[in-house]
Amino acid sequence: MKQIKVDVAVIGAGTAGMAAYRAARHAGKQVVLIEGAEFGTTCARVGCMPSKLLLAAANGLHDAKAQAPRGIEGTHALEANGEHVLAYVRSERDYFVKGVLKETDSFPPDTVIRGFARFESRNVLLIDDSTRVEARSVVIATGSTSVIPEDFKVFGDHLITSDDVFDLKSLPKRCAVFGAGPIALELGQAFARLGVDVFMFSRKNKVGALTDTPVRDALIKALQQEFYFDPDATILDKSMQDGEPSLRFKSLDGTERTERFDRVLVAAGRKPALASLRLEKTGITLNDKGVPLFDERSMQCGDSSIFLAGDCDGTRPFLSDAADEGKLAGDNAARFPNVQSVKRKVPFSIVFCEPQVASVGASYDDLEKQMTVTGTVSFETQGRSRVLRQNRGLLHVYAHARTGKLLGAQACGPAVEHLGHLLAWALQLEMTVEDMLKLPFYHPVIEEGLRTALKEANRKCFEARAQTAPELPNAVGC
Incomplete structure (x- = not known):
């Protein structure tokens, strides 16, 4: 059996794994990247990109068929050629995969190990039955797999x-x-x-x-x-x-x-792909789903030299978070035991159906309702949304009742991928609703709907401040 000794071993060559590999190498450490399946990332092969390609084709057909109310008419009926649509999606999907493979092909061959890893002990990995890797630190970035009841x-x-x-x-x-x-x-x-x-x-x-x-x-x-x-x-x-x-x-x-x-x-749903790793050999603590307990601010599992990143941690199953977690895990694996914690980015997710869906910041279920105000806008009556004939959905913006500080938002509606980013940035910057209302809003744009919701939240903040002023004379205004 081949014997290898390195500073950092990264298991999994998806988005999180490659980010961890790059971070550890950038720190000057000796690193190996271990992958038993195909290179190319879940996002590029079967996730983000091909699904958006399929949606783009579907939305193009849907929009073309919905022009009659605008007076655009004709006798030629459009329909989808399913074989051609799927061939197009695969062709474009392969373009994105090719970009990922170009990067992995550039990795030094002696830093890439093909095969499936399992733990022999906390700092020793067996790759199939051919290679034994001893590493000072290990990053687990094995992704997730579909759940089939x-x-x-x-x-x-x-x-x-x-x-x-x-x-x-x-x-x-x-x-x-x-x-x-x-x-x-x-x-x-x-x-x-x-x-x-x-x-x-x-x-x-x-x-x-x-x-x-x-x-x-x-x-x-x-x-x-x-x-x-x-x-x-x-x-x-x-x-x-x-x-x-x-x-x-x-x-x-x-x-x-x-x-x-x-x-x-x-x-x-999907579940973390961890079953084959034999985590029981590591001595780290697992939750009731078999996922290691870890600190989201450092990606460290307990006080061990094992770090977790990406979909396999069961928390934020999104590419942007996987990349962030991979870099954080790689940085800390390289500097172990001098692990450093960071402030994580605001939780943020988008669903690209129509109407689009966005969730930003604190979950609605976790908000302290008595100290939260909600600003609302319906896209059914919002000007730009009606012009575009995409006037379906609802936006709720949450703010602290006394301080006016933004807490989060949930929405379904047109272009909420863009509204979601505005709100996520504002939350990251710890802005209040009044801060946001001081920013420019053009006309006519969908963002005016966000302004409507912010105005309502701001008014409710003033009302809450007025009600509590005798008890809280030093309360911060909205």
Whole structure:
């Protein structure tokens, strides 16, 4: 067996792993990057980029078909050629993957080990049965894998996950989608807009990771205008009938219904890909899901020389956070035991369905409601949104009732990928609603909707200050 001794070993060559590898090498350390699967990152191969390519094609067709109210008419009917759409998505996807592979190909060959790693002890890794690596520090960046509940396996090869979608050679005619998180919403709506008869099922009204009920309900209402969507579904039976997946369920009107499909897409979540690492050999503490307990400010697992980064930590499953966590983990692995903590960026997520979804800052469930005011705008009546015929959705902005400091926001609506960034930057800068209202807003733009919400929040702050002024004479104004 080959024996290798290094300063830092990084397990996983995805976004987080490559960031950790680069950081440790930049610190002048001897580093190896270990990967058993394909290079190319989840984002480039089966995540962010191909899903947005599919959505772009679907939205282009949807928008072209929606011009009649503006007086744009014609007799030529547009439709999706599923084979060509998927071939286009794969071609462009391969362009993004090629960019990642160009980087990994540039890594010195002696710093890359192909194979699957497992721990022999806290500082020793076995790569398959051919290589033994002793490292002063280890960064675990193994990513995540799709969750497939056992009862869905009855559908056999008619069952697909988000990892399989882009290998399809043609679009299904009818597809059941399970889950209503970011992946399910994006792929389900893309399918529907490309002509697939979509039935989407979720449980307990878990939709788009939204915890603010009115915002979530506005999203549900908008999506139900495009395809069958039950956010709190009761599935009575799953089976195969005459070679087709069959579902028996309670429909939205309360009656029992049975439908058959070509495909069943399970997008009910992903789990950290840690099972094969034999973490029990490390002695570090794991939670009830088998994920190491770690400090999000340093990515260190306890006081050990093991660091965690990316989707495998089960917290922020987004590329930007994976890159941040990878660099932080790589920096600290290189300087171990002199580990340093940092202030993390504001939590921020976007779903690229239409209407888009954004969650920024503190979760609505975690807010102290008695000390929080909410500013609201409905995009149904917002000027620019109506001009664009994208006037669906709702924005809620949260602020501290006495200080006016921004706490967070949840929204579904047009272009909230941009509104979300504005709010995330403002939160990172610890601005108040009054600070934001002093900034320029052009006309007519969707950002004016944000200003409307901020004005309402600011007014409520003044009211809260007035009510508490006798008790708190030194309270900070909004």
